[in-house]
Amino acid sequence: MTIEALTHPHVPVRKSAITRPATPPGAARVSLEVARRALRKYFRTPGLFVMGVVQSVLFLFTFRYVFGGAIQGGSAQYVAFFVPGYVATIVLFTGGGIAVAVAEDRASGFTGRLLSLPVPRSAIVAGRALADVTTNAWSILATAAFGFAFGFRLSGSVTDGLAAFGLCLVYGVVFTMVFMVIGLISPNSQAAQGMSMIAFVFAFISSTYVPAASMPGWLQPFAKYQPITPMVDAVRSLLTGSHSDVGLALAWSALLLVVFTPVAVLRYRRG
Amino acid sequence: MGNQDTPLLEARDVTVRFGKVTALDGLDLTAPPGEVLAILGPNGAGKTTFVRTVATLQRPTSGELRVRGHDVVRDAMAVRRDIGLAGQFAAVEPTMTGRENLEMTARLFGHGRRAARQAADAVIDQLGLGEVADRRSGAYSGGQRRRLDLGASLVGAPRLLLLDEPTTGLDPTGRREVWDAVRGLAANGTDILLTTHYLDEADELADHVVVIDHGRAVASGTISDLKASVGRDVIEVAVADPARLDAAAGVLERVTSAPPRLDRGSRRATAPAAGGPGELGAVIRSLDDAGVSVDEIGLRRPTLDEVFLALTGGDAGLPDTTARATNGSTR
Numbered sequence: 026m027t028i029e030a031l032t033h034p035h036v037p038v039r040k041s042a043i044t045r046p047a048t049p050p051g052a053a054r055v056s057l058e059v060a061r062r063a064l065r066k067y068f069r070t071p072g073l074f075v076m077g078v079v080q081s082v083l084f085l086f087t088f089r090y091v092f093g094g095a096i097q098g099g100s101a102q103y104v105a106f107f108v109p110g111y112v113a114t115i116v117l118f119t120g121g122g123i124a125v126a127v128a129e130d131r132a133s134g135f136t137g138r139l140l141s142l143p144v145p146r147s148a149i150v151a152g153r154a155l156a157d158v159t160t161n162a163w164s165i166l167a168t169a170a171f172g173f174a175f176g177f178r179l180s181g182s183v184t185d186g187l188a189a190f191g192l193c194l195v196y197g198v199v200f201t202m203v204f205m206v207i208g209l210i211s212p213n214s215q216a217a218q219g220m221s222m223i224a225f226v227f228a229f230i231s232s233t234y235v236p237a238a239s240m241p242g243w244l245q246p247f248a249k250y251q252p253i254t255p256m257v258d259a260v261r262s263l264l265t266g267s268h269s270d271v272g273l274a275l276a277w278s279a280l281l282l283v284v285f286t287p288v289a290v291l292r293y294r295r296g
Numbered sequence: 297m298g299n300q301d302t303p304l305l306e307a308r309d310v311t312v313r314f315g316k317v318t319a320l321d322g323l324d325l326t327a328p329p330g331e332v333l334a335i336l337g338p339n340g341a342g343k344t345t346f347v348r349t350v351a352t353l354q355r356p357t358s359g360e361l362r363v364r365g366h367d368v369v370r371d372a373m374a375v376r377r378d379i380g381l382a383g384q385f386a387a388v389e390p391t392m393t394g395r396e397n398l399e400m401t402a403r404l405f406g407h408g409r410r411a412a413r414q415a416a417d418a419v420i421d422q423l424g425l426g427e428v429a430d431r432r433s434g435a436y437s438g439g440q441r442r443r444l445d446l447g448a449s450l451v452g453a454p455r456l457l458l459l460d461e462p463t464t465g466l467d468p469t470g471r472r473e474v475w476d477a478v479r480g481l482a483a484n485g486t487d488i489l490l491t492t493h494y495l496d497e498a499d500e501l502a503d504h505v506v507v508i509d510h511g512r513a514v515a516s517g518t519i520s521d522l523k524a525s526v527g528r529d530v531i532e533v534a535v536a537d538p539a540r541l542d543a544a545a546g547v548l549e550r551v552t553s554a555p556p557r558l559d560r561g562s563r564r565a566t567a568p569a570a571g572g573p574g575e576l577g578a579v580i581r582s583l584d585d586a587g588v589s590v591d592e593i594g595l596r597r598p599t600l601d602e603v604f605l606a607l608t609g610g611d612a613g614l615p616d617t618t619a620r621a622t623n624g625s626t627r
Contacts, residue, residue: 043414043415043418043419043450043451043452043453044411044415044453045452045453046405046406046407046411046452047406048406049373049376049377049405049406050403050404050405050406050407054403054404055404058400058403058404061400062389062392062400065389065391065392065396066389066391066392069391069392069432070391132385133385133387134383134384134385134387135387135389137348137351137353137381137383137387138381138382138383138387138401138448138449139404140351140352140353141351141352141353141376141379141380141381141458142376142401142404142405142452143373143376143377143405143406144376144404295355
């Protein structure tokens, strides 16, 4: 079947250039197209890619120069403690954007269109993760650059520094899945935004900003045993030249990934 | 790949429930290929759920639905290869240009880079989007965005095009643009399933109409079949003095023994003429006796509005004021 002159039946008929694809698209092509579209949206919307960094910088600035002086040890020492923690958990702050984007795609009909096409559902999830790893890398690098500007210095090797960066990217993938699920189960984007706030509980009641041991006794078990604490500690240890907690952090990452990825794929499969 | 005899759509007792809400309630429907089929129904009748089920986005709770012979559950990928979906929400990415949107969708249909570019060019040409193709679609007018969305459903040369309320929310110019595009597609042999709550839209575009209400098909046939099935002609009276409209309605009710419908804005009362043309004479005499002066009176075929209201019980929450406001010409 061909589709020819659409404007009116009496318009002279042209040979159509539209053919039916011989085969449905492969998973790689689908992932790339899904990722490319998400990245175009991100980098063409200044509110997303600039404001994300501005927000991070304001946060860094506030903790370094406003709160830092009042925290035990003084702001110069505090910068070495909290910059690694903040960079490692940056995805918890930017992840709300992932949940909102996923919820918006559902509301706008974009997801419906995508699911009506002969594309593998897992490739949609993979494409989204690919895009978010890229935007995360951008947030991490931009924030780390400001961290250095505000006085943070590597005390381990460059290799360890790169390993820390890699670990942060892994966390990015892990929490992309978590926020994707939040976006998929939310009835709308406002709800997705609201539910994403749960991440703040995990970010703040952890060793990100202050050592867990400094918290009241009843709060310590949560702070110590929730996944963010070992994840942050692993990045911090790499940046200071030791390698503690890396195994535990990777184990938590694997567990979260194994739990949330199938949920995301199944939600897409159900439409 | 169905052959010539395979129905385009075959729904057998299709039920879709969301918790306690039943969106489709044992829908039966068979549509032959080579037609534009309109699913007509009030808001909440189940139209969108039906399109989503055909598009494999919603599994039926029970029953069976085949698209060109392919089961929507067991053979979903085959169905997806045959269909193109364009919706009431234009699903285009506003930060991407029209061309980028089309090329992306073409690649997601399975086209390689070259074929995707060709398909995008062809659709841009065919839908008259040449001038705006390289602008971001976020800056398009409503009609342009809807045509782009329609175009995106065409880049894979689907065998069945699904249009869910393709003109909802468009101004009259936008509606005309979309209608022209749909007519052109149909003329070139694309099978089309569209849903609408605009009766004039079904009248303009469809060969075959299925009226659904409360998740069930309540009538099916060509537009003239439907008008004939409700059958009776209608007596319509326009009174000179709006204050006398109720008196005129009283006369109509007495003569036809049917409750008349009133339209105060146009000072009109209508009622089905069960007794045929003879009743018109009786109405004229009785109005004269009652001293009601009349601007206009006559017997006519029922409009699709009336057919629709008769079929759906008349309490359907039909947005007919909107339909009138945006298209006075069909009245």
